Amino acid sequence: MWELLLRSRKFIFGLAVVGAIILFGIVGPMVTRDPNKMDYTSMGQPPSNEHLLGTTIFGQDIFAQLCTGIRNSLIVGGLAGALGTFIAILFGALGAYKGGLADTIFSFVTSIVIVFPVLPLLIILSAVLSQRSLFLVAALIALTMWPWAARSIRSQVLSLKEREFVNLARMSGMKDTTMVITEVLPNMLAYIMMVFVLLVGGGILAEASISMIGLGAPGAVTLGQMLWWAINQTKYANWWTMWWWFVPPGFILTVFLSAVFVMHAGMEELFNPRLRKT
């Protein structure tokens, strides 16, 4: 699978950018200073040699905040992606494999939840849960984001379950759950990976969106939270005076999301031969 993937230029490009940002998020927080440390001698300074991206209104180093923000956003995105993929497999694969009433129920639930828009749901859930940690935010995102993934996994399972090797396993008297886990899912690993990658991107964007309006995990440094602080905590009447505070986090976010999309497109072309020419 990996050999095949390395033949796609889009995938390599996307992977390189995503990898670089992940590395930045892992190494960065180790070498930079404490992102929360307030320094009253340099408040709201524009970028300089001492502070690569300037400082916030409380004298916090923005470069340090950016590194920690990338790490925390990746953690939320990764958790939300993993949990979301798990729920999607549960709803998509089991129902489709069993067929009959189970499939009707599972896909009916999916088609109802898919109508609920993600961000409004997150707003309403965040509004009633006032104690929010990064983990809770990730869980909420996963709970609202899975339906489209479940739908696409379902269609894959439907086509896979008619294959020879699944029939053979069925004839040999294997249990359904075992069969889904040992025969069906491993054969759609590439597909699950694609879903996971898109869910991670979606999770990071969703976290940034609700943090942006002040409903993320209070106190945790993430990319969206940085934008929220940049708008709401400036000493000037207007947030745009301190452009060095809000431009970097959004830019990193855009580059990361674009890279995830391109990576996903590269994978789709390889695993879905129907689209290979595009």
Place this chain on the structure above:
Amino acid sequence: MMKSLFTHPFTKFVAKKAVFYVIVAFVAMTFIFLIPRLMPSNPVDVMIARASTSGQTGVNMAAVRQFYLNYFGFNKSRFDQYIIWWDQTLHGDLGLSFHYWPTPVVNIIMEKLPFTLALVFPVLVISFFLGNWIGAKAAYVGGKRSEFIYFFSVFCNRLPSFWFGMVLVLVLAVKAQLFPTYGGYSFGLIPSWSPTFFVDVLRHYILPFSALLVVYLGGWATGMRSMVIHEMDSGYVRYSEQLGFRKKKSMSYAERNAILPQFTGLNLLFNALIGETVIIENVFGWPGIGNLWIQAVYSVDYPLIFGCFLITMVVVILGNFLIDILYGFIDPRIRTGGGR
């Protein structure tokens, strides 16, 4: 005649969709009813606590609490509450706002709703037509430029609209001073249908509108471009070229087949757009539902919070229903009931 209208496959299709969305609406309403009631702390207590810390002393808090408990019917059984709540909601009574006491929530929402719809629907329609047109044209471009177009449209589509909006404010409103930076209309103007007010609103409208439009243009263009390139490779286009059809003619077939899958993405995109509008209204201070909603969250105004969610779900459900009908109308397999 009447009988054929009722048995027509398209009528059946519409009826099926209508039943489905009624079920969705029922689930959404039950969800709205249950969420505040299943929370560990009673919403009235949360609001009272909030009011006491903001320095309103001297008022008999126990009496106020009792009043609100009665007012929301929290002292009745849950099933009775549910019935009463349905009755009120269907009569358009969403309760009274706490923050703007005693204004009915419905009145506040109806005042803000036009501003939100004015963002959502033009962005949806214009981005769909313009984006797909750009995507179809971009499919012809070959060579190095083709790759550039691809990455550019992906980049546009992946811009978080709220951040892109902030950049637009910095560049176009602050540096170039072309547009106002904040709000829906200038301070001191009263909403009316006068030309002055209209022009003023329009000037405030352009930035949030463009921030959303660019993002969604990129999305449609990326999808349409790859669909058309895919169709260009298919048998019927190759065959029509062999037959000596003009390029324009065979491309019009390719584009017609490419646009249909784009339509299926319209529902998901509409839902995403609603969410992004809620966020972006807060960046620009655009006086719509999203702005109102977040203010309500900050001031722990439960009737208003759930009223805003309800109206969002109404817009989402009606929008999705219309899009489904439109799709059925455009796809000849559904319209005529053939292809099964």
